[in-house]
Amino acid sequence: MSTDVQMNSNQPDREKESQDAARDDSLKTVRKSPSKSRKMVRSELMGDHTHETSVGVNVHIYERDGKYLARGRFERRPFGETLGTDLQEAKSKLRELLHRLDSGTFVPPSDARKQILKTRRIPNLTLRQLCDRFLSEKRKTRGKKTTRSYMNRLAPALDYAELAQSLKKWPAANLLNRDFTLGLVEFLFNRKVTRNGSTNAPTKPMSARQIQNCLDTLRMVLKWACRADVRNLPPDFVNPVSTDLFDQSFNKDPLRRCVFPLERRLALLNTMDDWQFITLSIIFVLPLRLEDVEGLLVSDVDFEKQQVHFGSRFGGSDFNKGKVEVQFPLPEELMPLLRISVGERVEGPLFLNRKIYQGKSSIRYAFDSKSDLEQQYQLELAKAPKGTILNSQDRKAAFRKFLSKAGGVTSDYVGKQLRQVIGKGQPGKPHDFRGSITQEMKEAGVPFLELRYLTAHAVNDIINVYSGLNPKHEIAKYYDKIRPLLEAIKTRTEQLVTSEISACQSRSNPVQDTLPEGGQNV
Numbered sequence: 001m002s003t004d005v006q007m008n009s010n011q012p013d014r015e016k017e018s019q020d021a022a023r024d025d026s027l028k029t030v031r032k033s034p035s036k037s038r039k040m041v042r043s044e045l046m047g048d049h050t051h052e053t054s055v056g057v058n059v060h061i062y063e064r065d066g067k068y069l070a071r072g073r074f075e076r077r078p079f080g081e082t083l084g085t086d087l088q089e090a091k092s093k094l095r096e097l098l099h100r101l102d103s104g105t106f107v108p109p110s111d112a113r114k115q116i117l118k119t120r121r122i123p124n125l126t127l128r129q130l131c132d133r134f135l136s137e138k139r140k141t142r143g144k145k146t147t148r149s150y151m152n153r154l155a156p157a158l159d160y161a162e163l164a165q166s167l168k169k170w171p172a173a174n175l176l177n178r179d180f181t182l183g184l185v186e187f188l189f190n191r192k193v194t195r196n197g198s199t200n201a202p203t204k205p206m207s208a209r210q211i212q213n214c215l216d217t218l219r220m221v222l223k224w225a226c227r228a229d230v231r232n233l234p235p236d237f238v239n240p241v242s243t244d245l246f247d248q249s250f251n252k253d254p255l256r257r258c259v260f261p262l263e264r265r266l267a268l269l270n271t272m273d274d275w276q277f278i279t280l281s282i283i284f285v286l287p288l289r290l291e292d293v294e295g296l297l298v299s300d301v302d303f304e305k306q307q308v309h310f311g312s313r314f315g316g317s318d319f320n321k322g323k324v325e326v327q328f329p330l331p332e333e334l335m336p337l338l339r340i341s342v343g344e345r346v347e348g349p350l351f352l353n354r355k356i357y358q359g360k361s362s363i364r365y366a367f368d369s370k371s372d373l374e375q376q377y378q379l380e381l382a383k384a385p386k387g388t389i390l391n392s393q394d395r396k397a398a399f400r401k402f403l404s405k406a407g408g409v410t411s412d413y414v415g416k417q418l419r420q421v422i423g424k425g426q427p428g429k430p431h432d433f434r435g436s437i438t439q440e441m442k443e444a445g446v447p448f449l450e451l452r453y454l455t456a457h458a459v460n461d462i463i464n465v466y467s468g469l470n471p472k473h474e475i476a477k478y479y480d481k482i483r484p485l486l487e488a489i490k491t492r493t494e495q496l497v498t499s500e501i502s503a504c505q506s507r508s509n510p511v512q513d514t515l516p517e518g519g520q521n522v
Helices: 002-037 087-103 127-141 144-161 164-169 178-189 208-225 262-269 274-285 290-295 332-342 370-382 392-405 411-422 432-443 448-454 471-481 483-498
Strands: 050-052 058-064 067-074 077-084 192-194 203-205 307-310 326-329
Touching: 058 087, 067 087, 077 087, 127 144, 127 208, 144 164, 144 178, 144 208, 144 392, 164 178, 178 208, 262 274, 262 432, 262 483, 274 290, 274 332, 274 411, 274 432, 274 483, 290 392, 290 411, 326 448, 326 471, 332 483, 370 392, 432 448, 432 471, 448 471, 471 483
Parallel strands: none
Antiparallel strands: 050 058, 058 067, 067 077, 192 203, 307 326
């Protein structure tokens, strides 16, 4: 009995000793394995260990960890290149290395990384591989949205290029010729598509404008591939997508009628509910894009100077389409409505979404100042997954998403509400408001340069060098022309004020509509 107890008492010590010994052996193995795997051993390629060149440089072949290596000395400095694990691949790279040494085009790997124009062989790519390289670069430089548009336009060209009969004639991108483009044009004109890519929607032929977009984008890809700093196609490659194969422009009718004249905008104003009236009225007055409404902040409105600012902010993290700075003078009738939209807030999105307006949701972020908003945005930006913020467009998308989380309205929802106000089957689209208002500004006598400035376009005319602009004086002509619309907005705003809706818009007392869905006449 005592012997059994003694044996059991010694068992933990033996297990501990065995574990320590196993740990020591594993440490020795770990320490020895890297040195063994990193050791170079003498090897041969094409029957020789040493390969001589005509310039006196000898290349020696070694093998390490299953990979063939080429070593030598060039201009009194050692160099080395990895030839790969496959025998045939290693032979091919060795022949290329010897040719570069003989021809005088060899650049050591340490110096090759410093080259502005990389020296490499022109790859033999398929059209899909070439488009993938193009889209990968555009994702880094132009943003996710533009890249998606390019991809959708290139998809029909890839469908044609990857047909069995097409692959037999043009297996690689550098073999594309005019016959390929002629066949592609015929393929596109006979292609059936659905509206917005909906699977179960009725099909119809591709529009001529979309065919032009597809061919223009393919032409852009091939031209990009021929650039000296890209060199995915040889410099003597002739771009087969010539402009004579498709229509170049689709100009609008210069004698077209105004889609949303003053009388129609006035009638639509009377059909809106309270939230639509507060949020969308500014689109009935100013020539804005939908994304401009989405990006407006409380601090963008100067109630003292009676103007609103459109432009870049936060070091270029947010900007309008043309990246143009605009100080737009506002009519007096619009200011009380903007005060209702602001409420008691100091900073944040100017127009809140419907759920917050109706008290069904609370504001997620509160801002004490513009600098506080920027600081919270920077914190939100730091949380973005790696690889999602690659350019200014990605920062803009992140900022607009941040404003949406802060309770702001989105451009998609603004467009949806405008389509609801217009009515199903009625003529006109949301972006037609901008064109109609611009037409009325022109008819009111607003000069050309002021018109370009107020519509957020660059003013690059030579007259701008010698003469400044006076948008406040000129826009008054337009406001006089739309006086009935401004008076209707003023009357409706007074009804909201008397109903104490401005006080109800604060977070503590949610706002309720005073008009039924569909509105009423004012």
